[in-house]
Amino acid sequence: MAVDELDTRILRLLLEQPRTSVREYALILGVARGTLQARLDRLERDGVITGTGPTLSPAALGHPVLAFVHIEVTQGHLDDVGDALAAVPEIVEAFSITGGGDLLTRVVARDNAHLEDVIQKLISLPGVVRTRSEVALRERVTQRLLPLVESIGRTAARK
Numbered sequence: 001m002a003v004d005e006l007d008t009r010i011l012r013l014l015l016e017q018p019r020t021s022v023r024e025y026a027l028i029l030g031v032a033r034g035t036l037q038a039r040l041d042r043l044e045r046d047g048v049i050t051g052t053g054p055t056l057s058p059a060a061l062g063h064p065v066l067a068f069v070h071i072e073v074t075q076g077h078l079d080d081v082g083d084a085l086a087a088v089p090e091i092v093e094a095f096s097i098t099g100g101g102d103l104l105t106r107v108v109a110r111d112n113a114h115l116e117d118v119i120q121k122l123i124s125l126p127g128v129v130r131t132r133s134e135v136a137l138r139e140r141v142t143q144r145l146l147p148l149v150e151s152i153g154r155t156a157a158r159k
Contacts, residue, residue: 003048006031008153010039014049015146055143058092063108065115066136069122070101077127078102084125090118101132 003011006029013025022040026033043049058066073081078096085094085105093106105122109115115135122131 003152003156005153005156007039007043007048008149008156010036010043011048011149012146012153015149018052058108063090063110065109065111066139067107067109067115068134068136069105069107069119070097070132070134071103071105071122072129072131073102074127074129081125081127084127085122088118088121090114107133 009029010025013020013028017025020028022037023033026036029036040049058064071081081103082094082096085091085103090107090109091105092108095104096102097104107115107118109118112135115133119131119133122128
């Protein structure tokens with residue numbers, strides 16, 4: 001999907017001022033409200049905008065421990081294990097990967113003992129061969145998309 005300069009300006013506003021109204025966005029951008037709404041609808045339909053809810057902090061919710069758990073799966077059981085991971089509330093993301101392991105999960109826990117309990121639960125899932133865990137010590141770059149949106153906007157402006 002092609003994202004043009006106006007799209008990137010819209011996305012930047014959504015990232016910088018997420019609680020502003022569509023009407024206010026239109027005023028800031030100098031476009032008609034209908035134009036803006038049509039662009040937002042298209043960006044959602046095309047999967048560029050994937051959510052509008054708040055970003056929550058697992059640490060503030062009592063789960064300050066963050067670990068990345070690599071899971072090796074028995075051949076032919078990737079989908080089954082992936083489905084089973086969805087039932088583990090401490091798993092906040094899971095990806096199929098290449099390299100060492102078959103799945104990479106982002107796991108949050110209350111403390112190290114709770115993390116061990118979650119890992120033991122993962123090991124007991126049918127189809128899981130082994131796990132390997134890495135505990136995050138400190139976040140160095142928070143999840144962000146604004147630099148990417150700005151880069152895409154610069155590219156779109158040059159076209």
